[in-house]
Amino acid sequence: MKNPPALERLVEALRCLPGVGPKSALRMTYHLLQRDREGANTLSQALDNALQVVSHCDLCNNFSEQTVCPLCASSKRDGSLLCVVEMPTDFMMLEQTQAYPGLYFVLMGRLSPLDGVGPREIHLDKLIKRAQDGLVQEVILATNYTVEGEATAHYISELLRVRGIKVSRIARGLPMGGEIEHVDSGTLAQAMMERRGIA
């Protein structure tokens, strides 16, 4: 006995999600088709809509429905500070601290040669261009204190320094191997305030 082809296609499609193997994809498929067709419909529409309207901000590279996102467009932010983070979750954590007045650049990843993630995949050309807009005075590297986050920070600091751009790194209030996403906002605010220049 085989499942109908359309059902099998859904199982296959669900496997694009991280950590979803054949068994859980099959379980999800049965759930959607048997127990929650309304949820499945909402999911399908939300996915379709998000794919159509969500892209990346021209300036900060974060997800955005506009060419320039509301934060980058805000006149209330300090355009002389540019904070580089790995993921949108890190950006949200830093925003929650309310300790940082500047703008951001979201890499959407970290350098990880073994996984095929190089400078191009984390949009470093876009970052270099962004940092040289004439307004940015300091680039603050707020990548994670993990091996890959540190390597990414080091790589970016070299690229910026040869172009005469001032670079700093958020302080290690974060534990070794610390991921920004899992740090409380007091510690993170402290790390931002105690950032140090990279000589």
Ligand SMILES: [Zn+2]
């Ligand atoms: Zn933006």
